[in-house]
Amino acid sequence: MxxxxxxxxxxxxxxxxxxxxxxxxxxxxxxxxxxxxxxxxxxxxxxxxxxxxxxxxxxxxxxxxxxxxxxxxxxxxxxxxxxxxxxxxxxxxxxxAQLDRAGRGFSFQKFGPLDMRMDASKGASAADLVNSASPEDLEHIFRTYGEEPRAHRIAAAIVRARESAPFVDTLALAQAVEKVVPRHGPKHPATKVFQALRMAVNDxxxxxxxxxxxxxxxxxxxxxxxxxxxxxxxxxxxxxxxxxxxxxxxxxxxxxxxxxxxxxxxxxxxxxxxxxxxxxxxxxxxxxxxxxxxxxxxxxxx
Ligand SMILES: C[S@@+](CC[C@H](N)C(=O)[O-])C[C@H]1O[C@@H](n2cnc3c(N)ncnc32)[C@H](O)[C@@H]1O
Missing domain, CATH: 3.40.50.150 (Vaccinia Virus protein VP39)
Structure with missing residues (x-):
């Protein structure tokens, strides 16, 4: 524009x-x-x-x-x-540039660290948030910033999965979301979750x-x-x-x-x-x- x-x-x-x-x-x-x-x-x-x-x-x-x-x-x-x-x-x-660079962790389509910080020098990463936030906080983030109607189910699935191993990379999170929200149409089911996390991580x-x-x-x-x-x-x-x-x-x-x-x-x-x-x-x-x-x-x- x-x-x-x-x-x-x-x-x-x-x-x-x-x-x-x-x-x-x-x-x-x-x-x-x-x-x-x-x-x-x-x-x-x-x-x-x-x-x-x-x-x-x-x-x-x-x-x-x-x-x-x-x-x-x-x-x-x-x-x-x-x-x-x-x-x-x-x-x-x-x-x-941020979306395209796998190493920044913004994309659910590219393997990279689950980071998403625009200023990579400070603050908590998306992995920190996903591995430590309460189920209620995760649900709130997905529902509010992502307008994700299945926020409750996704938050619960993430909390269950992180008990066995913490989330470290983008694709692991995208796959965990896809397990509870099957694909419908061209949009990846993790689209809204990734957008919501990015907005929360960067306030x-x-x-x-x-x-x-x-x-x-x-x-x-x-x-x-x-x-x-x-x-x-x-x-x-x-x-x-x-x-x-x-x-x-x-x-x-x-x-x-x-x-x-x-x-x-x-x-x-x-x-x-x-x-x-x-x-x-x-x-x-x-x-x-x-x-x-x-x-x-x-x-x-x-
Ligand atoms: C949509 S891009 C801007 C594109 C730019 N207008 C151009 O012509 O290429 C958004 C940029 O804003 C930066 N950004 C987002 N929120 C910011 C903030 N609160 N303070 C400073 N930079 C921010 C991001 O790091 C990103 O590089």
Whole structure:
């Protein structure tokens, strides 16, 4: 959704943009081509390495990259001696590089360690979670993040299996799920379980909520925020943030009349979520669930 992102962010020469999810650097490069500067973050050290190589043609004042979680954006900008920026992009979820590399453990189709940490240097891995979480917690993760209706049966089967040997690799987990959830159609039965574990391991929804609040602090008046989600729970968080921060007034049944909304911080740019064109969806099937929402920061009220 490169052209849609550019239309939403409207980068211009000399402006400073944050790409909070550098990944392969495609969006960052498109923003750079407009003449704007980029502060690029990714919590994945591999993505940072890739972008250092990929964006080497730009000088160090035009592109600055840092391995960091976008939830820590305020701290990162302060370290770069930057107060406010002109725009922020968050293109959420997992990158194709992460999915394709078996050693990262994101794919149920490739043999690898059951890891799934985007920042492989810290925190508990998917194996740690699968081998130590209570059956109730596993069921909650599968049901909530994976929207997996057979969450209870899958959690129980995992807990039974780990009593004989802990889960170490991706395929062992995928096979354990397939034993209780037989294949129906083209989708692998472990799809939702893997997605749910990835979201839990990386606290993706918690980071998103904090990242949105960081954007409030870091955008100059007139600055723009664009967020691409791939999951209904992510989109729900972004949608409710948009609703909460674009309403001029708030009302409660016990109040005689609506009151000014102290969180009226943004103007909506897109009326509703923008989805990729049919051509993009055909070319890149993963983009089918993508939704882009964009906002413009209002001046602080006196
Ligand atoms: C969908 S990819 C981004 C693709 C990128 N826009 C491009 O043009 O190639 C998502 C990237 O965001 C990173 N990521 C996800 N959550 C993050 C977070 N909370 N903080 C920093 N990076 C994050 C992942 O490591 C991954 O590299």
């Amino acid at each position: 490169v052209s849609e992102v550019l239309a939403a962010l409207m980068p211009r020469s000399g402006q400073v943009f944050v790409d909070g999810t550098l990944g392969g650097g495609g969006h960052a490069e498109a923003i750079l081509r407009s003449g704007a500067k980029i502060i690029g973050l990714d919590q994945d050290g591999g993505a940072i390495e890739h972008c250092i190589q990929h964006l080497v043609v730009y000088d160090g004042d035009t592109v600055r990259v840092k391995q960091a979680n976008f939830r820590d954006l305020r701290t990162v900008l302060t370290a770069f001696h930057i107060d406010l920026v002109d725009g922020i992009l968050l293109d959420l979820g997992v990158s194709s 993706e929804l918690g980071a998103l909520k904090q990242g949105l609040e960081a954007a409030v602090e870091c955008l100059r008046p007139g600055g723009r925020l664009a967020v691409i989600t791939f999951h209904s729970l992510e989109d729900r968080i972004v949608k409710s943030f948009c609703r909460e921060t674009t309403a001029a007034t708030v009302d409660r049944p016990e109040w005689p009349e609506p009151r000014p909304n102290p969180r009226h911080l943004f103007r909506p740019i897109t009326k509703r979520a923008i989805q990729p064109t049919p051509e993009e969806q055909r070319a890149n099937p993963r983009s089918r669930s993508a939704k882009l929402r964009a906002l413009e920061r209002l001046p602080a009220r006196r």
